[in-house]
Amino acid sequence: MKLRQTDVLVIGSGFGAAAPALRLAEAGLKVTVLEKGPNVGPGLYRQTQDPKYLMKYLKGLGSDHLDLVYAEAVGGGSGFYEMVSLRAPRVAFAQRDGNGSPLWPDGVTREALDPYYDRAEAMLRVEQIRAEDVPRSGQVFALMMARLGYSCDRARYAVRNCLGSGFCVTGCIYGAKQSLHVNYLPQAAAAGARITPDAEALSVRALPASATRSVRRGDPRAPRYAVRCRIGGEGGALVEYHAGIVVLGGGTVGSARLLLASRPGLRHLSDQVGQHIAFNGSVKAAGILPDDLPDGDMYSGRSHPGMISYEFLESHGITISAAKPLPVPMIATARLRLPDVPAATGWWGADNVALMEQLRHRVIVLFTMGLTPPVGSLTLDSMGAPQLAVTSLPALSRYERGTEAILRSILTRNGCRPLAVDAVDRTGAPQPGTAFSTTHQTGSCRMSDSPGTGVVDPHGEVHGHPGLFVSDGAAIPSSLAVNTSLTILANAERIADGILARYGLSGATNVVPGRTAVRATIP
Amino acid sequence: MNCPNDPFDARHPNRRQAIRLLAGGIAALAASACTPATIILKSYPEQYGRGTAATRRTLHAFTATVIPGLTPDEILAVDALEDPFYPTAKYCAFLASDLDRRAGRRHDRLFFELDLPKRTAIITKALDEGDATTRKLYTGAVFLTQAAVYGGIHDDSAGCRLTGFPGGNHLADPALVSYPDTSRFAARALSRDGNPA
Numbered sequence: 068m069k070l071r072q073t074d075v076l077v078i079g080s081g082f083g084a085a086a087p088a089l090r091l092a093e094a095g096l097k098v099t100v101l102e103k104g105p106n107v108g109p110g111l112y113r114q115t116q117d118p119k120y121l122m123k124y125l126k127g128l129g130s131d132h133l134d135l136v137y138a139e140a141v142g143g144g145s146g147f148y149e150m151v152s153l154r155a156p157r158v159a160f161a162q163r164d165g166n167g168s169p170l171w172p173d174g175v176t177r178e179a180l181d182p183y184y185d186r187a188e189a190m191l192r193v194e195q196i197r198a199e200d201v202p203r204s205g206q207v208f209a210l211m212m213a214r215l216g217y218s219c220d221r222a223r224y225a226v227r228n229c230l231g232s233g234f235c236v237t238g239c240i241y242g243a244k245q246s247l248h249v250n251y252l253p254q255a256a257a258a259g260a261r262i263t264p265d266a267e268a269l270s271v272r273a274l275p276a277s278a279t280r281s282v283r284r285g286d287p288r289a290p291r292y293a294v295r296c297r298i299g300g301e302g303g304a305l306v307e308y309h310a311g312i313v314v315l316g317g318g319t320v321g322s323a324r325l326l327l328a329s330r331p332g333l334r335h336l337s338d339q340v341g342q343h344i345a346f347n348g349s350v351k352a353a354g355i356l357p358d359d360l361p362d363g364d365m366y367s368g369r370s371h372p373g374m375i376s377y378e379f380l381e382s383h384g385i386t387i388s389a390a391k392p393l394p395v396p397m398i399a400t401a402r403l404r405l406p407d408v409p410a411a412t413g414w415w416g417a418d419n420v421a422l423m424e425q426l427r428h429r430v431i432v433l434f435t436m437g438l439t440p441p442v443g444s445l446t447l448d449s450m451g452a453p454q455l456a457v458t459s460l461p462a463l464s465r466y467e468r469g470t471e472a473i474l475r476s477i478l479t480r481n482g483c484r485p486l487a488v489d490a491v492d493r494t495g496a497p498q499p500g501t502a503f504s505t506t507h508q509t510g511s512c513r514m515s516d517s518p519g520t521g522v523v524d525p526h527g528e529v530h531g532h533p534g535l536f537v538s539d540g541a542a543i544p545s546s547l548a549v550n551t552s553l554t555i556l557a558n559a560e561r562i563a564d565g566i567l568a569r570y571g572l573s574g575a576t577n578v579v580p581g582r583t584a585v586r587a588t589i590p
Numbered sequence: 591m592n593c594p595n596d597p598f599d600a601r602h603p604n605r606r607q608a609i610r611l612l613a614g615g616i617a618a619l620a621a622s623a624c625t626p627a628t629i630i631l632k633s634y635p636e637q638y639g640r641g642t643a644a645t646r647r648t649l650h651a652f653t654a655t656v657i658p659g660l661t662p663d664e665i666l667a668v669d670a671l672e673d674p675f676y677p678t679a680k681y682c683a684f685l686a687s688d689l690d691r692r693a694g695r696r697h698d699r700l701f702f703e704l705d706l707p708k709r710t711a712i713i714t715k716a717l718d719e720g721d722a723t724t725r726k727l728y729t730g731a732v733f734l735t736q737a738a739v740y741g742g743i744h745d746d747s748a749g750c751r752l753t754g755f756p757g758g759n760h761l762a763d764p765a766l767v768s769y770p771d772t773s774r775f776a777a778r779a780l781s782r783d784g785n786p787a
Contacts, residue, residue, distance in 0.1 A: 114757075117746065202767055230761055232761055
């Protein structure tokens with residue numbers, strides 16, 4: 068096995084990893100970024116529904132009641148998300164667990180994150196969508212809310228010169244999306260960071276003090292950790308990196324999986340690893356628009372329809388948006404069915420075609436994100452494969468039913484004909500009972516004031532393991548009720564600042580927005 | 591019949607191992623058309639190999655039943671069921687033979703020779719009354735067919751005529767993306783800049 072030295076090893080290249088990679092490289096440290104997934108970015112994206120393409124970059128982890136989808140690719144989820152970039156509401160930071168204890172550690176608040184939100188927004192060129200750019204489905208949704216006297220806000224996006232081709236979630240072939248490929252990652256590389264795709268971290272172990280060049284706590288270059296990796300995918304070469312600082316940014320699943328596999332080498336690791344996964348309780352409802360509402364358009368304009376309602380945030384802990392799913396993600400998530408046809412046969416055949424013919428213009432899909440409690444957990448089975456579980460099902464079922472009732476009320480009071488939305492599993496079979504699917508998972512290595520309640524301290528450092536950090540969504544302790552990417556990035560910026568301060572380093576902390584859109588020709 | 595061996599989940603023994611493993615009892619299972627045993631023993635007629643004319647003809651009829659209204663060319667473009675990338679490819683020969691077996695038993699015809707209501711009834715019955723593996727196989731095949739057709743997965747730019755999905759690499763007329771009279775669609779905003787408080 069080859070041995071390599073680096074000052075900083077960053078695991079992952081998504082929202083939680085890119086900021087520490089950039090800031091620590093700017094501070095003059097030798098930074099190595101390992102990304103488990105393949106290289107991808109503008110120029111490699113396709114506007115397609117081909118599962119062979121999608122499954123190359125997007126992975127899933129499922130259980131009976133919860134499905135998590137995440138990206139494994141250079142840039143992480145930033146290449147494939149809908150670009151929605153919202154600050155988490157204050158009410159998210161005020162959540163408490165069943166014992167009345169705060170979910171967020173002391174001092175990590177919206178106000179504390181706001182300067183880092185500012186920085187992240189500048190880097191990603193986040194702006195509120197103009198009214199004239201809101202896609203039709205979003206306009207119709209806003210009209211429906213307005214007719215009921217409800218509020219609806221124009222959302223914010225990380226995009227420049229969007230052409231509205233509708234394939235944000237398969238990667239923007241025009242370079243309009245301000246993914247990490249056009250800001251953090253190239254700037255990190257320019258500052259000296261080396262980014263290696265197809266490189267999977269297998270385990271981390273603390274080096275004995277005698278094996279290090281220096282045991283001085285304040286020296287960021289003194290190797291403290293050995294990280295065993297496989298470079299080059301399946302069958303690739305085994306390499307061991309020795310690093311003074313290791314930053315885990317592989318996401319809720321990736322970081323927990325790595326820490327769980329590393330327990331033998333990390334003696335002080337909290338028993339909370341893998342626990343407290345939050346998932347932004349997404350509930351969906353759909354209906355056929357009445358004649359007095361104009362057409363929506365499921366396939367024109369950006370993937371997210373532009374509008375979000377905070378009307379029920381304070382009262383019910385949910386935000387509501389419309390949705391414009393592309394066909395394959397929609398079919399892979401739920402069966403839409405006319406309510407008066409049998410469940411057993413209404414999801415295919417002539418009845419289904421009759422519905423699908425209306426899907427593009429006459430169907431509105433509503434969905435929520437909510438402040439559901441962090442009751443998911445991830446463990447490893449005897450083969451090292453991750454297993455997902457959910458507790459508190461009765462409470463989640465009540466939340467699901469209550470939220471669905473709100474959505475159905477919005478539909479019916481607008482004259483829509485509600486559709487049945489039957490969740491399905493990965494084989495297309497119906498998933499009875501409470502079932503959530505999300506790309507907005509957080510937690511699994513949450514921040515906490517003590518190792519008894521979480522895995523990392525408020526600065527992202529693993530309790531009991533100096534120099535080992537978790538900077539991604541795994542560290543976020545709660546659901547946010549809005550898309551999680553901006554909060555993960557802002558918190559990662561905050562953690563990066565903390566690392567610099569911890570070691571007495573001064574980074575340039577350049578805030579250089581990404582390049583503007585590349586108006587590529589259609590291939 | 592209860593068929594505990596689920597070929598989607600179990601490692602697949604080869605033919606010899608399967609026979610050794612299941613010994614004499616398997617013959618009885620196969621004779622009664624238990625899906626796992628039939629698949630393991632490949633105890634369906636030879637003309638239903640992957641890619642054979644009989645298999646393709648039947649699978650095309652299956653596609654036309656799952657999504658009525660497709661043109662013959664559109665049906666021909668759907669080859670996902672036989673694509674080795676998807677798990678159904680290993681079972682498409684069985685699926686075709688099972689569809690024809692069910693059609694023969696009920697109507698003394700091949701599946702593709704039946705009209706749409708009869709084909710629909712056969713798939714419905716398999717989904718409703720088949721053993722667990724049969725239901726799983728048929729469900730997966732319907733699911734993949736829908737994804738393939740509605741998503742136009744065989745060609746990035748193809749889209750789907752039935753649903754109006756344009757596929758990739760097309761840009762909509764900007765005038766058709768949003769309605770111009772934006773004030774008509776304005777709702778009261780709770781935020782100053784789109785961010786929640």
